[in-house]
Amino acid sequence: MGMVDAEAIVKELRETYSSGKTKKYEWRVSQLKALLKIAENHEKEIVDALYSDLSKPELESFIHEISMVKTSCKHALKGLKQWMKPEKAKATITSFPSSAEIVPEPLGVVLVISAWNYPFLLSLDPVIGAIAAGNAVVLKPSEIAPATSSVLAKLLGQYVDVTAIRVVEGAVPETTALLEQKWDKIFYTGNGKIGRIVLAAATKHLTPVVLELGGKSPVVVDSNINFKVAVRRIISGKWGCNNGQACVAPDYIITAKDNVPKLLDSMKHELEKFYGKDPLNSGDLSRIVNANHFRRLSNLLDDTKVIDKVVHGGQRDENNLKIAPTILLDVPHDSLIMKEEIFGPLLPIITVNKVEDSIHFINAREKPLAAYLFTSNKKLEEEFVMNISAGGLVINDVTLHVANSSLPFGGVGESGMGSYHGRFSFDTFSHKKAVLHRNFSGDAPQRYPPYTPSKARFLKALLNGDILGLIRALIGW
Amino acid sequence: MDGVHEDVLGELRKTFSSGRTRGVTWRKAQLQGILKLLVEKEEEIFEALKQDLGKHPVESFRDEVGVVKKSATNALRCVEKWMAPQKGRMPLVFFPARGAVVSEPLGVVLIFASWNFPISLALDPVIGAISAGNTIVLKPSDLAPKCSSFLVNTIPLYLDPEAIKVVEGGKEVAEQLLQLKWDKIFFTGSPQVGRLIMSAAAKHLTPVTLELGGKCPTIFDTLSNSSDLQVAVKRVAGGKWGSCNGQACIGIDYVLVETQFAPVLIELLKKYIKKFHGENLKTLKNLARIVNKHHFDRVHNLLKDPKVAAAVVYGGSVDEKNMAIEPTILLNPPLDADIMTEEIFGPLLPIITLNNIEESIQFINSRPKPLAIYAFTKNESLKEKILQETSSGSLTFNDAVIQFICDILPFGGVGQSGHGRYHGKYSFDTFSHEKAVLHRSFLIELEPRYPPWNDFKMEFVSLAYDYNYVGLILLLLGLRRIFRTNRRQ
Numbered sequence: 003m004g005m006v007d008a009e010a011i012v013k014e015l016r017e018t019y020s021s022g023k024t025k026k027y028e029w030r031v032s033q034l035k036a037l038l039k040i041a042e043n044h045e046k047e048i049v050d051a052l053y054s055d056l057s058k059p060e061l062e063s064f065i066h067e068i069s070m071v072k073t074s075c076k077h078a079l080k081g082l083k084q085w086m087k088p089e090k091a092k093a094t095i096t097s098f099p100s101s102a103e104i105v106p107e108p109l110g111v112v113l114v115i116s117a118w119n120y121p122f123l124l125s126l127d128p129v130i131g132a133i134a135a136g137n138a139v140v141l142k143p144s145e146i147a148p149a150t151s152s153v154l155a156k157l158l159g160q161y162v163d164v165t166a167i168r169v170v171e172g173a174v175p176e177t178t179a180l181l182e183q184k185w186d187k188i189f190y191t192g193n194g195k196i197g198r199i200v201l202a203a204a205t206k207h208l209t210p211v212v213l214e215l216g217g218k219s220p221v222v223v224d225s226n227i228n229f230k231v232a233v234r235r236i237i238s239g240k241w242g243c244n245n246g247q248a249c250v251a252p253d254y255i256i257t258a259k260d261n262v263p264k265l266l267d268s269m270k271h272e273l274e275k276f277y278g279k280d281p282l283n284s285g286d287l288s289r290i291v292n293a294n295h296f297r298r299l300s301n302l303l304d305d306t307k308v309i310d311k312v313v314h315g316g317q318r319d320e321n322n323l324k325i326a327p328t329i330l331l332d333v334p335h336d337s338l339i340m341k342e343e344i345f346g347p348l349l350p351i352i353t354v355n356k357v358e359d360s361i362h363f364i365n366a367r368e369k370p371l372a373a374y375l376f377t378s379n380k381k382l383e384e385e386f387v388m389n390i391s392a393g394g395l396v397i398n399d400v401t402l403h404v405a406n407s408s409l410p411f412g413g414v415g416e417s418g419m420g421s422y423h424g425r426f427s428f429d430t431f432s433h434k435k436a437v438l439h440r441n442f443s444g445d446a447p448q449r450y451p452p453y454t455p456s457k458a459r460f461l462k463a464l465l466n467g468d469i470l471g472l473i474r475a476l477i478g479w
Numbered sequence: 480m481d482g483v484h485e486d487v488l489g490e491l492r493k494t495f496s497s498g499r500t501r502g503v504t505w506r507k508a509q510l511q512g513i514l515k516l517l518v519e520k521e522e523e524i525f526e527a528l529k530q531d532l533g534k535h536p537v538e539s540f541r542d543e544v545g546v547v548k549k550s551a552t553n554a555l556r557c558v559e560k561w562m563a564p565q566k567g568r569m570p571l572v573f574f575p576a577r578g579a580v581v582s583e584p585l586g587v588v589l590i591f592a593s594w595n596f597p598i599s600l601a602l603d604p605v606i607g608a609i610s611a612g613n614t615i616v617l618k619p620s621d622l623a624p625k626c627s628s629f630l631v632n633t634i635p636l637y638l639d640p641e642a643i644k645v646v647e648g649g650k651e652v653a654e655q656l657l658q659l660k661w662d663k664i665f666f667t668g669s670p671q672v673g674r675l676i677m678s679a680a681a682k683h684l685t686p687v688t689l690e691l692g693g694k695c696p697t698i699f700d701t702l703s704n705s706s707d708l709q710v711a712v713k714r715v716a717g718g719k720w721g722s723c724n725g726q727a728c729i730g731i732d733y734v735l736v737e738t739q740f741a742p743v744l745i746e747l748l749k750k751y752i753k754k755f756h757g758e759n760l761k762t763l764k765n766l767a768r769i770v771n772k773h774h775f776d777r778v779h780n781l782l783k784d785p786k787v788a789a790a791v792v793y794g795g796s797v798d799e800k801n802m803a804i805e806p807t808i809l810l811n812p813p814l815d816a817d818i819m820t821e822e823i824f825g826p827l828l829p830i831i832t833l834n835n836i837e838e839s840i841q842f843i844n845s846r847p848k849p850l851a852i853y854a855f856t857k858n859e860s861l862k863e864k865i866l867q868e869t870s871s872g873s874l875t876f877n878d879a880v881i882q883f884i885c886d887i888l889p890f891g892g893v894g895q896s897g898h899g900r901y902h903g904k905y906s907f908d909t910f911s912h913e914k915a916v917l918h919r920s921f922l923i924e925l926e927p928r929y930p931p932w933n934d935f936k937m938e939f940v941s942l943a944y945d946y947n948y949v950g951l952i953l954l955l956l957g958l959r960r961i962f963r964t965n966r967r968q
């Protein structure tokens with residue numbers, strides 16, 4: 003796709019947006035229902051595409067992608083009327099008599115650039131927010147998950163209003179052409195490197211940007227816990243989420259030294275229960291998305307600093323792009339694996355003298371998208387919540403906050419900016435317009451020149467909301 | 480120079496890491512410090528504003544000291560409430576769990592203030608940053624030098640000097656500051672500089688709030704009631720010349736009116752200009768002056784275009800020596816002239832006539848989104864149409880500029896007029912990260928969450944996602960037939 007196409011698409015969508023069609027409640031509902039239908043009617047096709055792109059186990063595709071999209075649609079359909087209602091604001095005495103409200107309005111034509119790891123969910127979830135808020139939207143799925151990209155292009159073309167919602171497939175040149183255009187919002191899911199490029203491109207048109215990035219999300223494991231439950235939860239969040247290729251997947255574990263043997267035993271035991279003795283042939287693990295990423299992960303493992311630190315797993319099958327769940331113990335803090343987001347099935351364990359030290363360890367690094375803590379120590383829990391800055395925190399579980407539409411999902415610092423999910427998605431794609439209604443009575447002459455000392459006194463009382471002072475100023479005390 | 484700023488940043492980061500600025504006591508003490516500063520230094524502030532901009536003390540109080548006082552008082556009263564975690568509702572499948580949204584400070588933030596309201600546009604965002612528990616560098620505008628030096632000299636006396644710093648300087652200093660990594664940048668100013676800020680921020684993935692301006696239109700419907708008309712025109716005059724002589728981001732830029740009503744409007748505007756600001760250029764009163772030579776020339780140049788000069792129906796005289804420009808009304812200047820394509824930011828008021836006032840919507844929509852739209856009308860259906868069909872940072876009916884002091888309303892632009900918002904609780908939110916926190920216990924464990932996967936687990940999860948609790952119970956009791964069969968694996 004060339005420059006001209008991108009321009010033409012945006013122009014067409016802008017015309018649709020200007021017609022006012024997308025602002026209507028009925029239009030939004032019909033489009034959300036269409037997305038719901040896609041998820042309901044084409045489950046098999048979507049599951050197959052995800053299998054072809056990532057060998058994603060069917061149940062994972064269902065739980066993490068299709069169901070989440072359905073839940074999001076239903077949630078939006080249920081909440082939409084309420085979300086669209088202007089919010090009444092109490093006007094103050096200063097601007098009395100008046101009434102004030104905050105009216106959500108769509109931003110216009112928005113661009114959603116999604117990622118390959120949850121290519122169905124991360125494409126449609128933001129689109130649901132954009133539609134709910136009444137925008138026209140262009141979705142650019144990731145070319146690294148080509149099967150899902152083409153299923154999205156096909157199905158959206160069949161089900162939704164193509165004069166307002168468009169899928170543009172393609173790689174770098176197409177994305178570049180899209181980024182050249184003027185958007186009213188850009189919503190990007192991916193990594194910090196491209197995030198910076200998106201931000202820089204947005205600068206030209208002063209476009210606000212949401213960046214959903216990742217980071218090294220730590221898991222702190224205390225000693226006084228139910229190890230079996232904790233370990234199973236960690237495994238399901240790490241390897242059970244697209245084999246570690248998830249932005250909220252645990253990146254590394256921090257635990258106290260004397261905790262390691264128990265933790266490690268338990269992990270090995272549960273991993274075998276989940277994925278068998280030969281995990282490379284387990285049908286319950288996704289593969290690595292492509293040869294590039296396989297090489298990237300291999301490099302992390304082959305780093306001379308960590309090569310002797312593997313305590314579990316380590317098997318690789320380059321032909322089938324499979325890497326087994328791999329645990330590394332006590333890797334050097336300056337090794338590549340501890341500097342970059344792993345985004346794959348490798349899990350380093352970092353040891354500290356006492357578990358409290360982990361807070362300092364995390365704070366000395368970039369702010370992650372998520373941070374997890376397993377403990378039954380209330381004091382540690384409180385300290386963790388107060389002192390760890392991350393997109394989201396989960397205590398005694400991992401990744402679950404993502405599935406909860408009453409919590410905002412989004413990063414901070416290096417893990418991104420802006421948030422979405424549930425009502426937050428609607429807000430992300432809306433402008434909250436401040437509306438003040440005044441009438442012509444009750445005009446205070448003190449507002450206008452010529453200025454006098456008594457006007458000054460009146461204004462002071464007025465701005466301070468000081469009713470007594472106001473009365474005094476008015477009767478000339 | 481660079482090293483100096485890095486040291487400042489390093490010190491602020493150290494203070495932030497110490498956790499001191501997170502406590503409610505620290506935040507309240509700083510807010511009280513601002514209030515104390517405003518009370519004790521009021522005269523000095525008035526003097527600085529008079530020297531920088533020729534503002535009358537009443538105007539200075541109304542637009543600067545008073546506004547900040549009100550903000551600080553409000554923040555002081557509410558900060559504890561704002562800081563309290565908000566509970567999120569958890570669906571039953573998550574049981575037992577509790578979720579909350581915890582607002583936490585972002586870290587070290589950089590605030591660029593602008594010259595037109597050099598005190599309030601500096602301190603108002605600082606109040607938000609303090610309320611949210613951040614450490615701060617404030618960079619006042621060098622175009623209002625007296626206010627800038629007032630801030631740099633006074634703030635350390637009233638606010639925690641290890642957490643809140645004022646850095647003075649011009650473009651070069653701004654550029655050096657922008658090289659560093661901040662956790663948030665808050666900028667008030669022009670779109671041109673806004674773009675520079677955004678691209679510098681992109682390097683460090685720093686979120687930015689841009690408070691810009693734009694051409695704020697006023698839709699002036701034909702008003703038949705004479706007293707309404709008087710009030711409306713007074714408010715237009717106040718909204719144009721009353722706030723820093725038109726040098727305000729939410730000041731009225733131009734007026735849209737029906738052709739046959741324009742003469743009435745112009746006559747009344749003349750009357751109020753004379754009443755408020757005097758009759759001639761030499762004796763202008765109650766008017767802020769143009770900030771500097773550069774801006775004087777810029778505004779003057781707008782008038783020099785012969786087609787524009789021909790459109791002047793009132794005023795138009797300038798005094799180069801004193802950098803004074805008379806309140807000026809223009810009738811239908813060409814729409815492609817600079818005066819109608821650029822933000823005026825000065826005492827010139829173009830009046831554009833339309834056949835029908837409803838055309839104003841199309842007129843506004845064909846231009847970049849403004850920071851504010853004002854509409855004077857009693858026609859409810861027109862109000863609704865404007866509300867639904869135009870887009871702007873804020874929309875005010877039957878008044879102008881006053882929305883700025885309304886703490887309960889978010890203040891900020893959209894599109895070309897900026898992004899992000901502040902005032903009241905919104906200031907706190909602007910400088911906070913809303914952290915999602917989910918607490919779980921080890922008690923109940925749902926086996927179907929874990930591999931190896933099978934049909935039972937598939938069915939279970941699918942019911943759980945639908946919040947179909949009856950179905951779940953039936954399934955667990957073995958009473959629900961598993962209908963999903965023969966799937967892959």
